[in-house]
Amino acid sequence: MNYSPIVNYLCTMRKLSMDELNRKSVDEFRGATKIPVIVVLENIRSMHNVGSVFRTADAFLIESIYITGYTAQPPRKEIDKTALGATETVSWKYFKTTVEAVMCLREQGYTIYSIEQVDKSISLEQLQTLNFQKIAFIFGNEVTGVEESSIAECDGCIEIPQFGMKHSLNISVAAGIVLWEVARAQVHLRD
Amino acid sequence: MNYSPIVNYLCTMRKLSMDELNRKSVDEFRGATKIPVIVVLENIRSMHNVGSVFRTADAFLIESIYITGYTAQPPRKEIDKTALGATETVSWKYFKTTVEAVMCLREQGYTIYSIEQVDKSISLEQLQTLNFQKIAFIFGNEVTGVEESSIAECDGCIEIPQFGMKHSLNISVAAGIVLWEVARAQVHLRD
Secondary structure, three states, X not given: OOOOOOOOOHHHOOEOOOHHHOXXXXXXXXXXXXXXXXXXXXXXXXXXXXXXXXXXXXXXXXXXXXXXXXXXOOOOHHHXXXXXXXXXXXXXXXXXXXXXXXXXHHHOOOEEEEEOOEOOOEEHHHHHHOOOOOEEEEXXXXXXXXXHXXXXXXXXXXXXXXXXXXXXXXXXXXXXXXXXXXXXXXXXXXX | OOOOOOOOOHHHOOEOOOHHHOOOOHHHHHHOOOXXXXXXXXXOOOHHHHHHHHHHHHHOOEXXXXXXXXXXXXXXXXXXXXXXXXXXXXXXXXXXXXXXXXXXXXXXXXXXXXXXXXXXXXXXXXXXXXXXXXXXXXXXXXXXXXXXXXXXXXXXXXXXXXXXXXXXXXXXXXXXXXXXXXXXXXXXXXX
């Protein structure tokens, strides 16, 4: 990347109005062709994180969210606080165990990956080199990650490469990054 | 994207231990070559969001965070709760106004973009087509976005394309997505 001065065109930059954002109504959202991605939220402790993932799933027109284990289900005030209405648009289902969710995903033809740091994980930027039509991502508990028993049911693990001290991202941030990695490949097909 | 069954290699998937994650110490982090990106946080109301951006900046070895306006500065318990130690690694500075932060960035040769939906914004997936060596991103208030006066000081605006009902992402999620978009191009240079 080389620096070159960029023409300053600011005099003409103007924030878009709500009308110009081309936002979908709830009905339009439900009728729209989704990106064939399902997010599995396994034992997520924070309802703030759950709501935030709903909001991101709305933004990227994600097919569905599968809630498993002790992850809280809508409607809950604490989820709505960060979902900001996205629980009304994004479809979701609850499964008592992730294994049941995985069985349901397999029946629908989904390839299933855990987002986890394992010894043979695939680095996220290589996602598009995988062949899939429908893909599901399992995100695990904020502290303990995805359960070993759930990892064992997956087709593999995907890791967000990290270079710092912590090597851990907030789960709603991690979900945003992974969902963007799928959505970015589809931008030219949308809007 | 075509579906093809992926060889199931799960029996050998094993979560990495803390040692295997190759995490940097605070001193190693400070001495490491950073990705030449500075995040400007303008009038961010939620300390949870501020802490989360610190955590992401640590993960992707970001150069610095510039805090402006009424965004809270470390040390604050509410920031630490989500930063999880990243305020000890990621360098940061406070500026009373974003305009002062922008002047400091210009002196260091940074190209500066607001993350905002404007009529001539550049779609995020096109980021790598821009020529820059050092880049700064301004993220604005959770409700009102980046101030018009700050947008006017930028080289342009970058927009995360969104297809749903809300057309708005949590600021810490948006920061994660934008920083990943820069980091993904550098993965092969790291670790």
